[in-house]
Amino acid sequence: MNRKASFLVLASFVVAFVCAPRVSAQGESQKPAQGSSSPQDQTPADKKAAQQAKKAKQKRDKDLFNELDSQYKKWLNEDVIYIISPEERSSFLHLTTNEEREQFIEAFWQRRNPDPDSADNSFKEEHYRRIAYTNEHYSSGIPGWKTDRGRIYIMWGPPDEVQTHPTGGTYDRPASEGGGETSTYPFEDWRYRYLEGIGENVEIEFVDPTMSGEYKLTMDPSEKDALINVPGAGLTEMESMGLASKTARFNNTDGTHDAQPIGLLPETMQEFSRLDLYAKIQQAPPVKYPDLEAVVTSRLVRDQVKFQYRTDFLRITSDTVLVPITIQIPTRQLSFKEKDGVDSASVNLFGRVTSISGRIVQTFEDNVRRDYPAAQLQKSLDTASIYQKAVPLTPGLYRLDIVLKDTNNGNVGVVNARLAVPRFEDDNLSSSTLILADQISRVSAHDIGLGQFVLGDLKVRPKLDSSFSSSDSMGVFLQVYNLKTDEKTHKADASVQFRVTREKESTPVLSFDVPQNNLPEHGEELTLENRITLGSLSPGKYKLEVAITDNIAKQTITPTADFTVKGSGAAAPAPAPVAQQAKPQGR
Numbered sequence: 001m002n003r004k005a006s007f008l009v010l011a012s013f014v015v016a017f018v019c020a021p022r023v024s025a026q027g028e029s030q031k032p033a034q035g036s037s038s039p040q041d042q043t044p045a046d047k048k049a050a051q052q053a054k055k056a057k058q059k060r061d062k063d064l065f066n067e068l069d070s071q072y073k074k075w076l077n078e079d080v081i082y083i084i085s086p087e088e089r090s091s092f093l094h095l096t097t098n099e100e101r102e103q104f105i106e107a108f109w110q111r112r113n114p115d116p117d118s119a120d121n122s123f124k125e126e127h128y129r130r131i132a133y134t135n136e137h138y139s140s141g142i143p144g145w146k147t148d149r150g151r152i153y154i155m156w157g158p159p160d161e162v163q164t165h166p167t168g169g170t171y172d173r174p175a176s177e178g179g180g181e182t183s184t185y186p187f188e189d190w191r192y193r194y195l196e197g198i199g200e201n202v203e204i205e206f207v208d209p210t211m212s213g214e215y216k217l218t219m220d221p222s223e224k225d226a227l228i229n230v231p232g233a234g235l236t237e238m239e240s241m242g243l244a245s246k247t248a249r250f251n252n253t254d255g256t257h258d259a260q261p262i263g264l265l266p267e268t269m270q271e272f273s274r275l276d277l278y279a280k281i282q283q284a285p286p287v288k289y290p291d292l293e294a295v296v297t298s299r300l301v302r303d304q305v306k307f308q309y310r311t312d313f314l315r316i317t318s319d320t321v322l323v324p325i326t327i328q329i330p331t332r333q334l335s336f337k338e339k340d341g342v343d344s345a346s347v348n349l350f351g352r353v354t355s356i357s358g359r360i361v362q363t364f365e366d367n368v369r370r371d372y373p374a375a376q377l378q379k380s381l382d383t384a385s386i387y388q389k390a391v392p393l394t395p396g397l398y399r400l401d402i403v404l405k406d407t408n409n410g411n412v413g414v415v416n417a418r419l420a421v422p423r424f425e426d427d428n429l430s431s432s433t434l435i436l437a438d439q440i441s442r443v444s445a446h447d448i449g450l451g452q453f454v455l456g457d458l459k460v461r462p463k464l465d466s467s468f469s470s471s472d473s474m475g476v477f478l479q480v481y482n483l484k485t486d487e488k489t490h491k492a493d494a495s496v497q498f499r500v501t502r503e504k505e506s507t508p509v510l511s512f513d514v515p516q517n518n519l520p521e522h523g524e525e526l527t528l529e530n531r532i533t534l535g536s537l538s539p540g541k542y543k544l545e546v547a548i549t550d551n552i553a554k555q556t557i558t559p560t561a562d563f564t565v566k567g568s569g570a571a572a573p574a575p576a577p578v579a580q581q582a583k584p585q586g587r
Contacts, residue, residue, distance in 0.1 A: 082154050099417070169184065196285065219277070315479070351400070393421045402414070431548065436462065436563055439459065439475065458527075466562060497512070
């Protein structure tokens with residue numbers, strides 16, 4: 001085995017040694033479990049089994065990684081690749097749902113938040129600032145975050161001192177490197193006064209031996225020596241005096257080509273000290289702040305106010321989607337206070353949409369009030385208050401947080417959910433969410449697009465539980481996009497059929513086509529507004545299918561929605577409109 005290979009084997013051993021657990025949670029030294037054996041005691045069969053188990057785990061983790069959505073792959077292999085611990089990465093890969101992954105990501109950043117009670121996370125903000133900085137300053141044919149300087153900067157932040165030699169040139173070696181004069185490749189020396197888990201006065205060096213602008217992290221001070229392979233050039237003081245031979249540099253046992261020092265070698269230059277630093281500097285930095293479990297325990301909120309919510313998606317442009325967020329609060333969940341013969345309830349509502357990287361995209365807050373004459377309160381307990389905020393978003397994956405607080409008793413309700421905003425492709429027949437509504441009505445010309453539940457020139461109030469009485473009529477709202485138009489008439493040709501099937505059955509119990517003359521005038525976009533009378537349907541669960549066929553493009557789509565029909569005396573009353581709103585905000 002050559003010296004370079006020996007050095008790499010030794011380095012990998014030190015990395016494994018540094019990463020190995022030293023003490024137990026109780027502070028006691030870890031010992032092999034009874035019946036276990038040390039590596040020296042393992043038989044060849046044991047070693048082979050261990051290697052096979054390791055390879056199987058690596059393959060399993062690779063397969064799990066390949067199954068991830070692209071945004072989660074990017075988060076693992078770009079956003080946090082340098083700061084996530086192996087244990088955290090493995091845990092993330094074994095999660096089974098995107099909801100769990102979203103919760104993990106939030107917990108990951110929260111563990112590192114210096115102020116867990118703050119809505120802002122300075123650690124995360126600084127982390128993404130560092131990534132942006134490295135891409136701006138350290139790119140060299142590859143993104144800056146992929147370079148060695150970028151990696152160290154992202155992990156440990158800006159150094160306290162930097163000595164930069166962007167063109168190399170003449171270099172006077174310090175005594176620890178043997179003294180004398182030589183020429184170097186471009187290099188940089190970084191010094192950190194203190195790094196947690198490593199120590200004080202941490203010095204690391206980057207060298208650009210290819211002169212391409214990509215500096216490599218090195219633990220060999222001679223790697224920057226451009227004359228190392230030139231006989232008789234770049235000699236140290238002892239070599240120039242004939243007291244040492246330059247060829248001796250190539251006999252070092254640690255794989256470096258460093259010269260004999262003048263005097264004693266500093267501790268930081270010792271072989272194992274450099275190996276130890278090289279290993280530690282590339283490990284994920286330790287988490288500085290209290291573990292997530294303690295933080296979550298101290299901030300745990302009992303889900304005291306139960307409420308429903310839904311999100312719908314309507315195309316604005318190919319790059320913008322309108323997302324109405326509808327919240328319904330049962331009156332029974334509210335606490336009332338009586339004053340002057342009137343029972344009043346008040347709920348503060350806060351909502352926030354954040355990107356997968358944690359950037360706040362939209363916030364909204366409001367106050368929802370309900371007032372009843374004292375004598376009518378008991379009769380009103382089966383009603384509900386409904387609220388809607390429509391926010392424009394670009395297609396992608398987001399996190400939706402909704403928090404309600406009853407101002408009379410302090411009870412809180414919380415929802416944290418994944419929000420996947422679809423992309424409406426320009427060339428494909430597609431549709432908005434199919435909305436089942438208890439109210440659909442036209443709005444006046446000056447109210448078009450304004451206020452809650454208003455979609456264009458219609459007011460559409462969703463029925464969140466999709467439950468209707470057999471004596472009701474069910475409102476249906478749907479927008480259809482990208483219908484093809486005839487080149488001569490510039491008109492679209494669409495056919496629409498409504499089908500209702502009972503749960504677990506395929507034969508429609510109700511079916512009808514919408515006559516062409518009953519369809520609104522339309523071009524590439526068609527808005528369907530219909531009411532379906534439910535009197536012929538017996539109580540039970542049903543599915544509504546709306547089949548839209550583009551007769552020109554020969555394409556058909558069939559959006560669906562489930563709903564329930566209850567007996568005329570069993571259905572819950574329709575939700576009452578919000579009585580009062582205050583201080584609306586949005587960013």
